[in-house]
Every structure is written in structure tokens, then in C-alpha cells.
Amino acid sequence: xxxxxxxxxxxxxxxxxxxxxGIIDFSDTTVADPVLDMVGLIGLGGYEFIAEVLSSYDLExxxxxxxxxxxxxxxxxxxxxxEAAIHDRPGIPKHVGWxxxxxxxxxxxLA
Numbered sequence: 001x002x003x004x005x006x007x008x009x010x011x012x013x014x015x016x017x018x019x020x021x022g023i024i025d026f027s028d029t030t031v032a033d034p035v036l037d038m039v040g041l042i043g044l045g046g047y048e049f050i051a052e053v054l055s056s057y058d059l060e061x062x063x064x065x066x067x068x069x070x071x072x073x074x075x076x077x078x079x080x081x082x083e084a085a086i087h088d089r090p091g092i093p094k095h096v097g098w099x100x101x102x103x104x105x106x107x108x109x110l111a
Contacts, residue, residue, distance in 0.1 A: 004028040006040035008094075034061060039072045043098040047073075047106040054110070066110050073102035 003010070005028040012022035034057075041050050050069065054061075062068075081095040 001029055002032045002034055002037045004030050004032060004036050006037045008043045010040075011044070033068070034059065035065060035068045035072055038069055039076055042073045042077060042101050043094070046101040046104055047110050051107055051109045066106065069110070070102075070106055077102040 003023065003026060005025060006023065010023060010025045011020060012024065013019065014021050038050050038053065041053060045052075047070075077095065077098040081092070081099050084091045084095045
């Protein structure tokens with residue numbers, strides 16, 4: 001099972017410690033590739049943050065996980081930006097940040 005919509009908007013973080021305290025909105029939960037959950041983390045700290053999360057993830061992700069993650073991060077953040085341009089103009093700066101993070105070079109620890 002994957003949340004299928006993990007993004008900064010669905011995470012509750014303690015403002016004092018910076019620790020994750022909750023995840024909300026499980027309406028899109030489904031059986032799918034875990035890459036769909038990891039790609040949404042691009043807006044929280046880019047590939048470095050995703051690599052940190054993956055260091056504690058103990059399920060098999062497959063040899064091509066990093067390639068799938070990078071491709072999805074780059075294509076989905078562009079799609080999300082296009083959607084924001086139509087339906088959420090105030091959200092455009094947030095989405096531009098996500099695209100910028102997705103187009104950055106991923107760390108070697110991700111591979």
C-alpha cells in the first residue's frame with residue numbers, strides 16, 4: 001500500500017523540532033509502486049531528503065528505483081506546476097520550487 005499523495009501539504013511537522021508528527025489525507029491510498037510516495041517528498045528537501053528517508057526504508061525497491069524516482073520527480077512536478085497555473089495560481093511559487101528541486105542533480109547516495 002502507498003499513500004499515493006505524499007507531499008508537504010499532507011505532512012504534519014513539529015515546528016520546533018522539525019520532526020514528522022503525522023500524515024493526513026489517505027483518500028488516494030492504493031496498491032502501487034513506492035516511488036509514488038517518495039516522489040512527493042521532493043518538495044520537502046529535494047533528493048537529499050528523499051535519500052535520507054530511503055536510508056530507513058527497509059522494503060525492496062528494485063535496481064531502477066532511483067531512475068524511476070528522478071524521471072517521475074521531473075515529469076510530475078512539471079505537470080503539477082501546469083495544473084497550478086490553471087487551478088491554483090497562488091500555489092505557483094511552491095510548484096516552481098518543487099520543479100527546481102526535481103531538476104537538481106541527485107546525490108550519489110540516491111543511486
